Amino acid sequence: MSEDRIRAAARAVEHQKQWFQQLRTQAAEGAPIALVNADVPHEIFRALDIPYVVNQWWASIIAAKRRGAESLEALRSRGLPDQSLQYDAMPLGEQLLPEDRRPWGGLPRPAFAVAERHGDVTQKVFEQWSTGSGAAGETEVFLLSRTAADPVPDRWWELVPHRWEEAFGAERIDLLQAEILELTAWLEERTGRRLDRQRLAEIMRLSNEQAEWNRRTRDLIASCRPCPVPVRDVIPAVMIPQWHRGTRWAVDAARSLYEEVRERVESAAAAPGPETGSAEERLRLMWIGRGLWSDLDLYSRFQQSHGAVFVWSMYLAIAADGYIRYGEDPLRALAARFTGITDQLYVPPWSAQWYAKEALSHGVDGVVHLVADDTPGAAFITEELEGSGIPALEIRANNADQRSSAAAGIPERIAEFLRSRVSR
């Protein structure tokens, strides 16, 4: 695998930095901005021209800049828990940091904060954005329902592009569709803007096109030996455009990533040699779980010592399989996109079936699974993988909270896993 950073990643990161500063300027000039969780329909904000920041992306920046622990400690100083759903809560704490400690100058106070009622706590974390006792105050909050994953027909990834009614059940989609309409009216009332359904349809078309490029990239990487691009580069190259979903820029970024990967594959085929990594990739690994933002070097750390290369993370794969929804009615297709997007990743048997499918298609030799407290069914994923002949290591830790990931001894456990279970 080439050590050079891929251009698509560098471009995406640069774009995001510029975009964030532009957003800060917009907010300073009085424009309402929104903070949204990853699993809510961003497309509505896009269609209404409301700039939005994705909570988990911002948490990843806070963690990567090593401001996670102090953000969480700031919450504790306000009587709020610092060991609960840290990934969602960290941006709340970031608001409390001294100006010179805030990453990228800090997130401007959002006018709107929108989340789905995931688990027992997400709604309470977001509620804090609107309360005087919390960190931010003066932010209005809208919460969407989160229904349970029932039914769960087999092989969801084959159903969701067109047969999403079958995948999620009409009743679940009906409820979210009604709530998206209510969210739209709520935003319209506060901004004086009106949703243009034609524009929403175009946003859905672009986001599906983006997903199709991600599919091609995922399939190409799955079929290549050695892996043509490092996971730590693929993550920003996919996820930054994901948070700009529904724009031409995002489609072009997804296409550029594919073209760059294909270019690397073709170059390697034309001139195979040590620099392309064939001698270095003795073991192919899969990383299940959220990204370890405070230590992204981890993904390449075992290449020198063990010839072990992480070739898979969920970010490209879910971008390939998880978002695509075709349909005549853009609002209903949008509801279908978000009715069960997290279920696809975390609810058994869906999660286990999908990870096993991906592990087999990528030809991995071992799986490292970072299990967060709020994700169910890890044991079934391990069982499915092991049943397919793929050794799996479960590590229980919080991805964004450096205190938790450090305590888990992740590098040491991976090294031992490679030595004892994966080495050829």
Place this chain on the structure above:
Amino acid sequence: MTGAVGVIGADAPRQIILAAGALPLRLFGSWSPQAGALPAGTGEEALELLGAVDAPAATLLAQLLGGEHDHLAGVILCNDSAATLRLFYVLRMLSARGRLSIPVHLLDAPASGESAPGTAAARQRFVAAQYARLVGFLESVTGVRADRRRLQEAAEQEEALGRALQQMRARRRQGSCSGTAAAAAYRAAARQPVEQALAVIEAAGADQAGADGTLPGVRTYLTGSEDPEGSIISLLEERGALVIGEDHDGGDSSWLGEAAYGAEVEEIVWALAGRHADRAPRAARASSRSRAQHLGRELHAASVEQVLSLVRLYDEAPLWDAAAQQEQAAQQGVAWAMVSGIRPGQERTAAEQALAEARGIREASHV
């Protein structure tokens, strides 16, 4: 009655279960499994399958794996907490593999959307559809059709239960019924046939009061994690507290005694779905603001001297409520003490610690 149906969680409308010819039997789990009470290996397997989860859910899974509830016609699990939903996902997997001999059914009834009142009708439609599915599940396991006549009979039974519980709550607030007796009454209401439960509820507090009509003890309100067996309430009262109320869904915030009437089954189901939206705010599904407001009303109604919050490890919702609740208690001049991160087996020590902290605060405020 054709048998009992287990209920895990607090969202199941008992009227529907009774009308389908089954006894609704609430399964609570416990703070910590009693050593030797579970078949060998089931506790470890439950923890492995569930991961980081509130202890009662792990206890329930261990019991189900050990066959402790195999006499039930089925088990209904409510999506009223992350722990119960996770338990359902695991049980569904185990059921598909033939590891369970009893059928399981998910009841997914989203709580009222405090920030989105415009979606109340859509949510009621979803909940009503869930109840209709529940009717189908129950009829499949009991063989009894929940028709309009049976729903009306069940409503009358359930309302009788509700009236008795209302009177008991009033006695409890006055201080003439202990928290221990109230917990036993709620447990009877949630697990016994209505006639038997009524006897327990009506007896609660009947012969405990002193000459002035009240029981001794520091008037205490309990919040935080559910007290699934009532064991902590008993312990607190053994140590000098009088638990005059709590906000637990197995106690004062339970969904017992609610019923609806109508000309058609669908009409009754629709009305019950509407009632679901008006329930007391529960930690795992309500906003911290509504939880604090609820606490304020309870403190005002019952002349409370101290609030205790005992929170288990992995039961995270009460932690987020604590700041607002503590502020509410302070505004009303009531001492507040919380102990969190309680692991199985530590609950008694934690309760004593909370009592000591609250005592210190009360004594300091009297100086």
